[in-house]
Amino acid sequence: MIRTTEQTTLPEPVVHFKPRRRRAPRESTVLTLNLAPMVDVVFLLLIFFIATTTFKRAEGILPSRLPKQSGLADQLAPPITPIVIDLRQTGPGPTDYAIRVERFVNTPTTFNELAAFLMDVQANPGFDDETPIVIRAANDVLWDHVVGCWNAAVRAKYKSISFGLQ
Amino acid sequence: MFNMAPMIDVVFLLIIFFVLVSTFASAERLPMELPQPDASQAQNLKLTDRVIINIQLADPADPDRSDVIYNFGPSRVDSLAEISSRLALHARLVPDLKVVIRADRRVRYGDVREVMQAVAEQGIEKMNIVAHVGDLGPEQ
Numbered sequence: 130m131i132r133t134t135e136q137t138t139l140p141e142p143v144v145h146f147k148p149r150r151r152r153a154p155r156e157s158t159v160l161t162l163n164l165a166p167m168v169d170v171v172f173l174l175l176i177f178f179i180a181t182t183t184f185k186r187a188e189g190i191l192p193s194r195l196p197k198q199s200g201l202a203d204q205l206a207p208p209i210t211p212i213v214i215d216l217r218q219t220g221p222g223p224t225d226y227a228i229r230v231e232r233f234v235n236t237p238t239t240f241n242e243l244a245a246f247l248m249d250v251q252a253n254p255g256f257d258d259e260t261p262i263v264i265r266a267a268n269d270v271l272w273d274h275v276v277g278c279w280n281a282a283v284r285a286k287y288k289s290i291s292f293g294l295q
Numbered sequence: 296m297f298n299m300a301p302m303i304d305v306v307f308l309l310i311i312f313f314v315l316v317s318t319f320a321s322a323e324r325l326p327m328e329l330p331q332p333d334a335s336q337a338q339n340l341k342l343t344d345r346v347i348i349n350i351q352l353a354d355p356a357d358p359d360r361s362d363v364i365y366n367f368g369p370s371r372v373d374s375l376a377e378i379s380s381r382l383a384l385h386a387r388l389v390p391d392l393k394v395v396i397r398a399d400r401r402v403r404y405g406d407v408r409e410v411m412q413a414v415a416e417q418g419i420e421k422m423n424i425v426a427h428v429g430d431l432g433p434e435q
Contacts, residue, residue, distance in 0.1 A: 164299060171306050178313030188329055189337030189428035190395065195415040216404075223401075241333050268405030272350075272398045273330045275407070276426050280332035292411065 191279060193290065211261035216278055218270045226274045240277040247285035258286045265293040322369035323347045327399040330426040337426040344389045348378065348410055350398035363406045375413055382417045393421040
């Protein structure tokens with residue numbers, strides 16, 4: 130059988146068919162927190178605090194009052210005979226000091242003993258926590274000892290403590 | 296993957312620790328060795344209307360401790376007369392002025408006494424002495 134050319138060049142029937150496209154799988158979007166900037170800031174804060182922190186003991190205040198319009202306490206004439214504590218520096222060392230309480234024989238040697246001594250004094254007739262305390266320190270006494278003496282009087286619950294001149 | 300959660304926990308704890316324990320240095324509170332009395336009765340008071348006078352050793356290595364430096368607030372003053380004049384000015388502006396004396400524990404009483412004398416001469420009654428709070432405990 131002879132085939133004509135028409136037969137061979139016949140266009141193929143057009144089939145209007147689109148194969149169904151597979152939808153591409155949608156990318157799953159997972160919400161994540163970006164921690165990097167936060168970690169940066171936190172580390173900066175940490176470095177700042179480590180670099181600037183200095184550890185030291187807390188400081189406080191021992192309140193006192195000075196006499197109005199005058200110098201120190203010995204320029205006044207207190208109505209009650211005060212307990213006068215003399216402080217002297219006996220050597221160059223930080224513990225070289227001597228305490229003497231006027232009008233008393235058994236005087237303490239340390240500020241702990243002084244606090245106990247002043248407490249005991251209040252039990253004597255004519256003395257109470259209103260009795261004035263005058264601290265008379267020599268000019269060369271270390272400030273630490275003067276404050277220790279003041280602190281001992283406060284520990285013994287005295288209400289009127291002042292500084293005097295030696 | 297690197298697990299950052301424990302590290303962040305630790306870092307946050309460290310930050311909270313440092314935030315809580317940090318005390319920012321004040322220009323008025325100069326570094327010095329404050330008095331450390333046994334069983335200190337010093338109270339942690341927040342004073343208003345106060346001026347701080349610092350008395351530091353000029354040379355801590357000097358055994359005589361003869362030279363001291365006075366600071367009125369954050370600024371250094373050269374003489375007691377300057378302290379008196381500044382106190383007079385403050386006392387005029389603030390009627391209930393309180394003076395806080397921060398002196399190094401190693402200075403001599405005579406140097407502090409002169410400041411106290413200047414304070415009293417200005418008619419200022421309220422003077423406060425700064426010391427450490429609580430016991431020092433064993434030497435470290």
